[in-house]
Amino acid sequence: MLFAIERGTVAGRPSLTVRGELDLSTAPVLAKAVDGELTPPPPALVLDLTPTAFMDSSGARELVRIARKAAAEGVELHVIAPHTNGAVRLTIDLLDLGTVVPIVASTAEIPAGREARP
Amino acid sequence: MSDRPVPDAAGVDEALLRCADEPIAVPGAIQPHGVLLAVTEPDLDVVIASANATTMFGRPVDALDEVLDDADLDRLRDGLAGDLAEVNPLRVRVGGAEVDVVLHRADGLLLTEWEPVSGAGQAGVAWHRRLPTVLQRLAAATTLDDLTQVLARDVRGLTGFDRVMVYRFDAEWNGEVIAEDRREDLEPFFGLRYPAGDIPAQARALYATNWMRLIPDAGYQRVPLEPAANPLTGRPLDLSGAMLRSVSPVHLEYLANMGVVASMSISLIDRGRLWGLIACHHYAGAHRPSYADRTAAEFLGRTASLLLHTTVAAGERSGVVEVAQRQAQLAAVVGRTPRELAAALTRGEVTALDLLPAGGAAVRINRQLRLLGATPPAERVEPLVRALLAAGAPVTDAVSRAVPGAADLADTASGALVVPVGGDDFLAWFRPETLREVAWAGNPHLSKTTQTEDGPRLSPRRSFDAWSETVRETSVPWQAHEVVAARTLAADLAAAALSRASEDDRLSTALQRTLLLEDLPKVPGFALAARYLPSSEDVVGGDWYDLVPLPGGRVSIVLGDVAGHGLAAAAITAQLRHALRAHLLRASGPGVALDGLNEVIAALLPGEMATAVVVELDPSTGEVVLASAGHLPVLHVTTTGTHLLADGRGPALGLLDSAGYRETRVRLAGEDRLLLFSDGLVERGRDGLAAGLEALRDVVRLAPAEPQALLDAVLTAIDPPDTDDVTLVGIARA
Numbered sequence: 130m131l132f133a134i135e136r137g138t139v140a141g142r143p144s145l146t147v148r149g150e151l152d153l154s155t156a157p158v159l160a161k162a163v164d165g166e167l168t169p170p171p172p173a174l175v176l177d178l179t180p181t182a183f184m185d186s187s188g189a190r191e192l193v194r195i196a197r198k199a200a201a202e203g204v205e206l207h208v209i210a211p212h213t214n215g216a217v218r219l220t221i222d223l224l225d226l227g228t229v230v231p232i233v234a235s236t237a238e239i240p241a242g243r244e245a246r247p
Numbered sequence: 248m249s250d251r252p253v254p255d256a257a258g259v260d261e262a263l264l265r266c267a268d269e270p271i272a273v274p275g276a277i278q279p280h281g282v283l284l285a286v287t288e289p290d291l292d293v294v295i296a297s298a299n300a301t302t303m304f305g306r307p308v309d310a311l312d313e314v315l316d317d318a319d320l321d322r323l324r325d326g327l328a329g330d331l332a333e334v335n336p337l338r339v340r341v342g343g344a345e346v347d348v349v350l351h352r353a354d355g356l357l358l359t360e361w362e363p364v365s366g367a368g369q370a371g372v373a374w375h376r377r378l379p380t381v382l383q384r385l386a387a388a389t390t391l392d393d394l395t396q397v398l399a400r401d402v403r404g405l406t407g408f409d410r411v412m413v414y415r416f417d418a419e420w421n422g423e424v425i426a427e428d429r430r431e432d433l434e435p436f437f438g439l440r441y442p443a444g445d446i447p448a449q450a451r452a453l454y455a456t457n458w459m460r461l462i463p464d465a466g467y468q469r470v471p472l473e474p475a476a477n478p479l480t481g482r483p484l485d486l487s488g489a490m491l492r493s494v495s496p497v498h499l500e501y502l503a504n505m506g507v508v509a510s511m512s513i514s515l516i517d518r519g520r521l522w523g524l525i526a527c528h529h530y531a532g533a534h535r536p537s538y539a540d541r542t543a544a545e546f547l548g549r550t551a552s553l554l555l556h557t558t559v560a561a562g563e564r565s566g567v568v569e570v571a572q573r574q575a576q577l578a579a580v581v582g583r584t585p586r587e588l589a590a591a592l593t594r595g596e597v598t599a600l601d602l603l604p605a606g607g608a609a610v611r612i613n614r615q616l617r618l619l620g621a622t623p624p625a626e627r628v629e630p631l632v633r634a635l636l637a638a639g640a641p642v643t644d645a646v647s648r649a650v651p652g653a654a655d656l657a658d659t660a661s662g663a664l665v666v667p668v669g670g671d672d673f674l675a676w677f678r679p680e681t682l683r684e685v686a687w688a689g690n691p692h693l694s695k696t697t698q699t700e701d702g703p704r705l706s707p708r709r710s711f712d713a714w715s716e717t718v719r720e721t722s723v724p725w726q727a728h729e730v731v732a733a734r735t736l737a738a739d740l741a742a743a744a745l746s747r748a749s750e751d752d753r754l755s756t757a758l759q760r761t762l763l764l765e766d767l768p769k770v771p772g773f774a775l776a777a778r779y780l781p782s783s784e785d786v787v788g789g790d791w792y793d794l795v796p797l798p799g800g801r802v803s804i805v806l807g808d809v810a811g812h813g814l815a816a817a818a819i820t821a822q823l824r825h826a827l828r829a830h831l832l833r834a835s836g837p838g839v840a841l842d843g844l845n846e847v848i849a850a851l852l853p854g855e856m857a858t859a860v861v862v863e864l865d866p867s868t869g870e871v872v873l874a875s876a877g878h879l880p881v882l883h884v885t886t887t888g889t890h891l892l893a894d895g896r897g898p899a900l901g902l903l904d905s906a907g908y909r910e911t912r913v914r915l916a917g918e919d920r921l922l923l924f925s926d927g928l929v930e931r932g933r934d935g936l937a938a939g940l941e942a943l944r945d946v947v948r949l950a951p952a953e954p955q956a957l958l959d960a961v962l963t964a965i966d967p968p969d970t971d972d973v974t975l976v977g978i979a980r981a
Binding site: 185186224228 | 789808810811812854855856858877878879896897898899901902903926930931935936937971
């Protein structure tokens with residue numbers, strides 16, 4: 130599957146949906162897309178890894194960077210990684226990324242009440 | 248031959264030697280269907296005569312001019328000036344009867360052999376007119392089967408024998424009937440084999456120079472030569488070129504045991520070497536084709552002999568071309584991808600297994616074994632290959648003969664072709680067992696000797712009833728061109744590996760070498776093994792392993808992985824490795840040491856992330872304390888099962904400022920093993936990380952306990968992709 134990032138709206142927040150394999154070669158692509166979204170910083174951002182086929186430690190390191198940057202900018206970040214997506218979720222759990230990255234299992238866990246992308 | 252030293256052997260062997268020593272070229276006698284006169288030149292005075300000369304000529308003969316008229320005498324004298332083969336046969340009249348005289352020279356004399364025309368079978372003019380057609384048929388044959396079938400049929404048509412067989416010798420001089428034409432009521436001999444002993448070496452030597460032998464009546468009485476010794480030499484006359492030569496009584500007994508009354512054989516000689524025979528048998532009674540017909544039959548044999556080489560080669564040529572094409576393709580593959588030779592040879596469109604016809608292949612490059620097709624189990628392949636090389640049998644179609652301990656592998660490896668590539672690396676091809684039914688003419692293993700008053704004597708086999716045996720644990724033999732192709736591929740690989748090594752020397756840095764231990768320190772009572780496979784994209788990856796001896800005899804075994812690749816990752820890896828060493832030496836346990844390492848990253852390497860697992864082993868007790876920073880679980884194999892150790896875990900290094908790593912404890916008892924590994928081994932599997940871990944558990948459960956063998960078995964079975972570097976460390980009690 131080709132790596133692709135789609136802009137959209139999830140739970141009333143601007144979102145980026147990541148398809149394909151998030152690894153050493155594609156992590157910089159995600160970095161660029163997220164940095165674009167964060168300039169200027171929106172109130173919130175959703176990163177949807179539901180259709181992500183694979184994530185290695187370089188992808189994980191990028192998630193940590195994004196989480197730290199979002200926190201520094203005051204952006205409410207949600208990263209969706211369903212338990213059904215073992216390829217991504219197992220890596221997240223092994224690394225214990227949840228200690229730094231706000232991980233949710235589904236859209237339902239994201240609180241309501243935000244505006245849609247203008 | 249008689250002065251050959253006779254080994255102090257058992258009586259049986261002595262009897263066989265006695266037959267081999269029998270002076271078949273100088274029997275001192277001829278067969279009775281003709282007369283032999285050995286004469287001087289140019290006077291044509293008779294020096295030696297066969298005892299039956301008086302019967303043919305009505306009186307003793309002192310010189311040829313007493314028995315030939317002037318015209319015949321002139322023709323003979325004319326012929327002596329030229330090639331004798333052009334004179335033969337000289338048709339003369341003796342006492343009103345037509346006689347064919349055949350001439351050749353031996354021992355300084357002219358040997359004249361006189362054979363009455365009357366009583367000989369005549370194929371007739373019609374057959375000889377067909378000779379061009381027969382020759383065309385021989386030349387048109389494209390396969391050995393065709394060629395030999397034409398030969399058997401036309402030799403029988405020409406000579407009128409009840410049975411004509413074409414007989415081919417194998418490497419051990421056993422003969423096999425590969426074509427046959429026979430009287431319809433006779434039992435077929437096609438496909439039967441005759442053991443090498445049926446035609447002794449000494450007879451084969453004679454057959455390689457003398458094209459034709461004839462015995463018109465195997466029940467004949469031999470006719471002695473008088474005098475017995477050639478006055479010119481003091482030795483019996485050399486009859487090896489005489490058509491009337493009397494044959495060994497052992498051979499006559501052999502023919503009688505087969506029920507053969509008359510016999511003729513024509514040699515098939517391929518480039519100077521006896522290749523086979525055209526063997527003719529007659530059962531109904533005595534049988535003597537005319538000299539002209541015999542000459543024609545010999546001519547067919549000589550013609551076929553010339554065609555043998557090209558016909559056999561044509562049959563093998565298609566295979567040769569195919570193998571050569573594969574070899575060229577693989578050489579191109581090897582040339583294109585010098586870095587990933589093992590993958591290129593096992594994953595590409597054309598694999599090593601395609602090079603030549605085989606059931607399976609093994610490619611061991613850079614200490615990693617990959618298997619293709621049907622091979623022995625991974626853990627048996629290397630020992631088998633080493634044993635074959637040690638036994639000096641790298642190319643064999645009977646593996647169990649060279650390595651008896653491999654007999655149980657016959658279904659995949661009855662045949663093996665091994666070529667070393669350099670270091671401990673090799674290529675190997677395997678062929679399965681081919682059960683071959685070999686039909687012998689009689690039991691070849693029965694004793695050939697009988698006991699007589701004079702001691703044991705060779706007695707030809709009495710039973711020629713077809714007797715079959717099954718040849719087991721052998722494969723289809725390897726052809727010379729296949730061996731050459733395999734060796735060429737190995738040479739290509741060795742050359743590519745050399746060029747890769749020099750490239751690596753340029754690329755890799757002292758840095759990377761500091762990450763990996765050349766030799767693991769010794770741990771008393773325990774065996775350790777480590778493997779590091781670089782990724783294809785980067786010489787330097789983020790993996791490291793370490794073994795740190797601690798005060799008090801304990802050792803810490805470390806496997807870590809820094810996110811990212813390349814020199815930047817390698818530089819971080821080096822820093823982490825050394826920082827962790829320092830913390831391990833100071834800290835009270837692996838958890839505290841990881842805490843210290845995590846602080847190093849937080850303070851000095853912000854934004855970087857790594858995982859690491861530390862196993863602290865007390866060799867005196869087998870006690871293990873384990874802590875993991877986001878690393879893949881360690882595999883613990885015990886008698887009760889294979890466990891992924893999930894306790895003692897904490898977040899990856901670099902996530903939190905202060906992590907507080909927990910520890911867990913296990914004990915290594917008996918055959919317990921620990922396996923530490925990096926994500927490159929499991930995460931890129933087709934079905935993801937979870938499936939990769941499951942597959943690894945399955946492999947480890949069945950793999951050998953010894954760590955080196957364990958790691959080889961794991962790498963062979965998992966065969967991780969080369970997109971990431973892969974590190975493995977195995978620990979077990981020695």
